[in-house]
Amino acid sequence: xxxxxxxxxxxxxxxxxxxxxxxxxxxxxxxxxxxxxxxxxxxxxxxxxxxxxxxxxxxxxxxxxxxxxxxxxxxxxxxxxxxxxxxxxxxxxxxxxxxxxxxxxxxxxxxxxxxxxxxxxxxxxxxxxxxxxxxxxxxxxxxxxxxxxxxxxxxxxxxxxxx
Amino acid sequence: xxxxxxxxxxxxxxxxxxxxxxxxxxxxxxxxxxxxxxxxxxxxxxxxxxxxxxxxxxxxxxxxxxxxxxxxxxxxxxxxxxxxxxxxxxxxxxxxxxxxxxxxxxxxxxxxxxxxxxxxxxxxxxxxxxxxxxxxxxxxxxxxxxxxxxxxxxxxxxxxxxxxxxxxxxxxxxxxxxxxxxxxxxxxxxxxxxxxxxxxxxxxxxxxxxxxxxxxxxxxxxxxxxxxxxxxxxxxxxxxxxxxxxxxxxxxxxxxxxxxxxxxxxxxxxxxxxxxxxxxxxxxxxxxxxxxxxxxxxxxxxxxxxxxxxxxxxxxxxxxxxxxxxxxxxxxxxxxxxxxxxxxxxxxxxxxxxxxxxxxxxxxxxxxxxxxxxxxxxxxxxxxxxxxxxxxxxxxxxxxxxxxxxxxxxxxxxxxxxxxxxxxxxxxxxxxxxxxxxxxxxxxxxxxxxxxxxxxxxxxxxxxxxxxxxxxxxxxxxxxxxxxxxxxxxxxxxxxxxxxxx
Numbered sequence: 001x002x003x004x005x006x007x008x009x010x011x012x013x014x015x016x017x018x019x020x021x022x023x024x025x026x027x028x029x030x031x032x033x034x035x036x037x038x039x040x041x042x043x044x045x046x047x048x049x050x051x052x053x054x055x056x057x058x059x060x061x062x063x064x065x066x067x068x069x070x071x072x073x074x075x076x077x078x079x080x081x082x083x084x085x086x087x088x089x090x091x092x093x094x095x096x097x098x099x100x101x102x103x104x105x106x107x108x109x110x111x112x113x114x115x116x117x118x119x120x121x122x123x124x125x126x127x128x129x130x131x132x133x134x135x136x137x138x139x140x141x142x143x144x145x146x147x148x149x150x151x152x153x154x155x156x157x158x159x160x161x162x163x
Numbered sequence: 164x165x166x167x168x169x170x171x172x173x174x175x176x177x178x179x180x181x182x183x184x185x186x187x188x189x190x191x192x193x194x195x196x197x198x199x200x201x202x203x204x205x206x207x208x209x210x211x212x213x214x215x216x217x218x219x220x221x222x223x224x225x226x227x228x229x230x231x232x233x234x235x236x237x238x239x240x241x242x243x244x245x246x247x248x249x250x251x252x253x254x255x256x257x258x259x260x261x262x263x264x265x266x267x268x269x270x271x272x273x274x275x276x277x278x279x280x281x282x283x284x285x286x287x288x289x290x291x292x293x294x295x296x297x298x299x300x301x302x303x304x305x306x307x308x309x310x311x312x313x314x315x316x317x318x319x320x321x322x323x324x325x326x327x328x329x330x331x332x333x334x335x336x337x338x339x340x341x342x343x344x345x346x347x348x349x350x351x352x353x354x355x356x357x358x359x360x361x362x363x364x365x366x367x368x369x370x371x372x373x374x375x376x377x378x379x380x381x382x383x384x385x386x387x388x389x390x391x392x393x394x395x396x397x398x399x400x401x402x403x404x405x406x407x408x409x410x411x412x413x414x415x416x417x418x419x420x421x422x423x424x425x426x427x428x429x430x431x432x433x434x435x436x437x438x439x440x441x442x443x444x445x446x447x448x449x450x451x452x453x454x455x456x457x458x459x460x461x462x463x464x465x466x467x468x469x470x471x472x473x474x475x476x477x478x479x480x481x482x483x484x485x486x487x488x489x490x491x492x493x494x495x496x497x498x499x500x501x502x503x504x505x506x507x508x509x510x511x512x513x514x515x516x517x518x519x520x521x522x523x524x525x526x527x528x529x530x531x532x533x534x535x536x537x538x539x540x541x542x543x544x545x546x547x548x549x550x551x552x553x554x555x556x557x558x559x560x561x562x563x564x565x566x567x568x569x570x571x572x573x574x575x576x577x578x579x580x581x582x583x584x585x586x587x588x589x590x591x592x593x594x595x596x597x598x599x600x601x602x603x604x605x606x607x608x609x610x611x612x613x614x615x616x617x618x619x620x621x622x623x624x625x626x627x628x629x630x631x632x633x634x635x636x637x638x639x640x641x642x643x644x645x646x647x648x649x650x651x652x653x654x655x656x657x658x659x660x661x662x663x664x665x
Contacts, residue, residue: 028179037183096536101181105174107597124168125175156167 108158243267258313301514349377352483371465374424384469571607
């Protein structure tokens with residue numbers, strides 16, 4: 001069954017509302033994590049296709065968490081898939097929007113791997129606890145704590161000159 | 164919440180607000196992939212995909228699959244390169260038949276048979292492959308021994324200094340096929356094109372062959388649904404289309420009989436942004452049954468990957484890759500192609516490959532309008548060596564910026580930083596370095612006042628109208644600072660033009 005058919009079958013109004021309410025926010029989060037706005041838009045699209053497949057969501061009161069979880073897992077999986085054809089690399093990122101706002105932070109973030117960036121964004125910007133992030137990424141809480149600790153240490157070192 | 168948390172939350176929030184949010188829609192290729200996946204998805208897919216992923220990881224642990232720069236067995240030749248003594252590359256063309264030379268590594272023979280040493284432009288290297296010398300620009304074979312080459316340049320003293328680009332004279336002989344192969348055990352993957360040079364929009368005949376020559380009558384192996392052979396292009400076509408297999412992680416199997424190789428023409432599988440204003444033209448290229456490419460240098464790759472999967476027991480695990488380089492020249496007689504991306508918008512590259520170390524400088528476009536930031540991406544990588552600290556002399560990358568046209572009149576030469584800094588790099592790990600004021604050691608320009616700290620910071624160049632050459636130098640060695648180990652030096656340049664705002 002095609003994606004459009006799925007949407008049509010399952011309360012399209014509610015899905016459209018969720019799309020309008022969460023799409024921009026999701027793209028912004030994913031762009032911070034994957035480092036590329038175009039890829040973030042694609043991932044957000046894919047996330048909403050998954051949402052259409054699973055609609056209504058298991059916990060309709062917290063669509064943001066479901067979308068974050070799926071979007072970030074897709075972002076990390078996409079990285080793995082591209083590594084299979086690793087020579088294609090991820091060199092072609094258009095990051096002018098970030099460089100013009102906060103180039104130091106952008107460079108510092110780019111030195112972290114995606115999982116660490118995801119953990120830091122989810123905890124620092126969105127206020128999720130380490131336990132919640134661990135559940136979203138399906139890893140032990142200690143692993144998330146380790147990512148965040150190492151990531152913050154690198155950020156502190158890289159951003160130290162600005163402080 | 165700590166100061167770092169508060170500061171970080173604020174800055175992350177600002178960054179997030181700056182993300183461009185154009186109206187999103189699935190691009191056509193991506194949409195097809197999603198719909199196809201949904202049509203075939205079944206309950207058993209997840210565990211099978213999981214097992215396939217485990218298989219991939221196991222294979223990855225056993226087989227190294229990296230794009231390699233030529234190793235020591237390729238037989239590098241020391242090629243004498245030098246800056247042309249003239250600031251402007253003369254239009255008059257030099258050239259001759261490429262031949263080995265004791266002084267410069269490679270030289271040319273003129274029509275009288277006289278031999279001339281040549282000082283080649285920076286960025287060119289040479290090696291011997293299958294007993295025949297080759298001249299390379301970056302990773303691209305420009306010409307082979309015995310072929311005629313042309314280039315700009317002039318004599319200076321007793322030496323001839325080539326400048327600009329070196330071209331293969333296509334009229335000098337019959338086309339030579341390009342071929343690359345890799346073998347693992349009883350399996351061999353070959354990628355082949357009938358010639359190394361094509362004309363833009365001319366059909367390009369590239370095919371891959373997977374052959375089994377082991378003791379059994381046949382061999383069966385599992386692979387994903389991209390097929391036993393997948394194809395990719397390193398460069399984006401029209402600067403926008405990424406050609407690479409897209410797998411749904413579905414299972415498939417192939418049986419290969421001994422002596423009956425599987426042959427596959429180059430298949431396009433691509434993705435690009437549906438939001439791109441040229442998306443319709445890209446889609447037309449994608450659906451064109453004939454494989455054509457616009458002018459440029461293209462690295463084509465075939466990959467065959469097999470594993471015990473999909474219920475195939477005792478199947479061989481292999482991961483083979485073959486890569487060839489072809490050059491597509493512009494067609495001077497062709498009418499303007501309305502779908503073609505203007506060459507000014509295509510990226511330009513400069514590269515250097517000394518075997519141990521690779522350096523690349525890239526500008527996103529060949530031409531920029533005044534006040535548009537000139538975005539330079541520079542990266543280097545060690546092809547081999549120990550996974551330990553590499554001591555980097557001076558700047559990690561030292562940049563020079565030279566105005567070529569109009570010719571520069573003012574020079575600022577700061578010289579390299581005498582400090583030695585150390586960095587840990589793994590083999591084949593690309594290290595990207597943004598151009599920064601502190602790393603620019605040499606500037607030549609017409610007009611001095613344009614230069615200010617604001618003209619070059621944050622990895623972006625703000626250049627006045629003119630033609631500019633940006634050169635990156637990396638000097639590095641393995642081991643701690645001050646150690647006597649051998650120093651590796653690479654240099655790569657890119658030329659961009661800044662035009663008045665239209």
